[in-house]
Amino acid sequence: MMSANQKTNQCIATCPACGLLCDDVLLENKHNKLQVLNNHCAKSIAFFGQKLSDVSPQIAGKPTTLAQAIAQAAQLLKQAKQPLFSGLSTDVAGFRALYNLSQKTNGNLQHMHAQSMARNMNVLQCTGWQTTTLTEVKNRADVIVCIGTDIVSHHPRFFERFIQKNGMFINANQRELIFIGENISLQKLKKDALEASSLLACRAANLPEVTLVLRALVAGKHLKATTVAGVKVSDLQAVADKLKNAKYAVLAWVAKDLDFPHAELTIQNITETVAILNNNASNHSGRAAGLPLGGSDGDTSANNANTWLSGLALNDSNAAHDCVVWVNSFSPEKSLQKSNKPLIVLGNVNSQFEQVPDVFIPIATPGLDCSGTLFRVDSAVILPLKKVRENDLLTLSEIVREIEKLL
């Protein structure tokens, strides 16, 4: 894809640094170093700015040949009775390869975001939900309530791309943003997100109560209390009224930010609020939808692929294991907690370690060193990733195939 004023060393790429998968990022490649020229954010600049270090495969911290590292990895997997494949930060093809390897080695799979993913899956599997996707938000949403999150910490360009733009059925100046939660700077959001923003400050730990009251108010219940967890009920009633009067209300949350016990019940309060708003019998004239956000490191891709391959969503298994395979393509700064089990790392060339792995094999990062495919955070859109710099790294699937040959 080249536009007329694009130079030959430039391309429009898809950025896998967060779940939004912005595919309008303009890159320039100078001597195999990448610079983001346009449509950037802090995350994409860091992602495409990663060094291509010429790190070699390692056994116990010592450089070795690829063949020896693969042989050693296969040996450790053969010895293991039940390995754990964790991290799983990869794309669809990488995950499919890992899934097959786990089947062959009696392994279990656990994504680095397993805990927060499980919060959403619990709700999906208990009551289901009514949700929407990013293009619908951009073109329809008039009232957007962000619960327990500022969103931008996860998706820096969320407001720029979907809220500040005029949509097909709504202009940006007709929208209203409401934040509920802690550590949220209204001043900053008014400036960066939307002037028409408001905040109901409340501690994250109080979100279960606050969302429950909001749900009750939307359902038309009357409360005797005048405050709940420090929030005025009249303020929550005002939010409920806005939701009921909205043409297309969106209630967004980030499971990772709801980091307290039984957060799934808070998410359920949100999704059931949506269900009440959409109920024919309720007294209002618009639509509503939930919007789970926050995915990254290929979690949505791994979850979807695991579901069609095994029939089940990825769970937070924390299974007993006697060997760990840590796979991390996208976020070299994230490393596994220390463990006393044999450790194989298949990772980004800049991988950082808490402990020296028994085997380390550098792999190509999809969207940077090789092409690939990822699911966007809303699961509806699946995008191709490009190879944007020269390198001779093997892909995760290629490494896995070599390991399998020796099993």
Next chain:
Amino acid sequence: MITLLKNGKLFDPARNKNGVVEDIYIRDGHIIAKPAGAEKISQTYDLKGKIVMAGAIDMHSHIGGGKVNIARMMLPEFRETIKYSEPEAHICTPNCAHNATPTTTETGFRYIEMGYTAAFEPAILPINARQAHLEMADTPMIDKGGYAMLGNDDYFLRLLSPNGSKKSADQKAINDYVAWTLHATQAIGIKVVNPGGISAFKFNQRRLNLDENNVHYQVTPRDILKSLSRAVNALGIAKPLHVHCNNLGAAGNFQTTLDTMQASDGVAMHLTHIQFHSYGLEGDKKFSSAAAQIAEALNKNKHITADVGQILFGQTVTASGDSMMQHLNAKYANPKKSVIMDVECDAGCGVVPFKYRDQNYVNALQWAIGLELFLSVTDPWRIFLTTDHPNGAPFTSYPHLIRLLMDKTFRNEAFAKLNLDAQAMSNLPSLTREYSLYEIAIMTRAGAAKLIGLNNCGHLGAGAQADITVYTEQANKEAMFAKPDYVFKNGELVVKDGKIVKVVWGATHVTKPAFDIGVEKNLKKYFDKYHTIQLDNFKISNNEIADNGRGKIVVNTKGE
């Protein structure tokens, strides 16, 4: 390398072979004419007394894509149903399977074990097409393909709508957009689901009748149907517009279905899962069979085809693009959970688990309505055997369904076990027709291939893909169709005595009609302004399907 299948009794309706004993020669994955004497036969199967048909083709089965995967994700308890050996309903038999959410591997395996060699996903959301193809790429054994959903996407509705300064676009712009969509999504047909209704639901409309306006666009489902069916017809593709009518599942909806046939204006149209659209309002419960009226109209309108969407009893899940009607039906969810989604100004989806019970009046009558339709529609080339997998029942119930069609004693025994009020409202026992093997072969092979426009499938003549199923004739047709003796895929023996002996990967069937690429100019503007991805990333390349050599694209052309 030539393989010879000799002495088999062929049921090959595409070539008018009704139980004719004839030899079949296979070379390089295809059926060939009898070779010259010099060529060596490397392998021979003696099929004396065996029934030989082309591999079966499921023309409507939800085998891949977003909503199917949501169903799997939402219903972990369904994994248990794989182990069920006890019947779920009074009329279940050992071959009734209850797994409504098979994995991609299970999907391919269960199909090929029954002698099916191709299945078509009927509801690919264009924006989600990449997922559908990823899942189909992981589905072994069978060929696959799909129909792209249009008619609720805002791009199309803006073209059709008289709103705004410009008058509605000419038919050519719509034709080009439809063709472009077929290319971009790697599909072989076009489907419309609840025309205009999925969009209307996003504007808070809760029902939409054929002549009712979508409040925003001021166009009716009838306008949408006419425009899309004209486009599909003008492009010269084989597959007629695949129509999921408005008012899915609603009592009294048969009138909408009859009106939809009339709205076709003589242009070929396929009405899908018509059982769910054949309900009257008679009786104390205001729910009755309108199968007779629908069948009469189908018999009269030769340009209309339909598949049934038979329900069978037990636990399943309904996965549909029809977010409007699925939201309405969610109150009947069993277990009590559902997913409803608005998707990308493109379409929607609704996933609602259902348990059909033979002692429930409505469910029992739904079962009878489906069979009444099968038995009352006279032309087997225009009615197709489906359960709308998994919506009416898992596709693994097909052998059971085939027996219901071929064996009136079996059918009447089953009927006698139904809810008594439902029995009183059905004329099923008076329908004494029994389908022949030849008619089953039309419905599940020759007719399906003709409808979809598969150039080299669904028959056993020279040039055909060597997808061949061999059965032993049995009085119990369920047992016969559940477990073929042999299944050949592209000439290779892949199933023997109902068991898989070799894993292979099928092709993806598509069609690529010519169109004016100038359509991309407006699409690009629209994408840049309203969408959230680049136009180029919407399009699925041939390489993505080829998947490092495991997949393959077959382009089918009308009239070849």
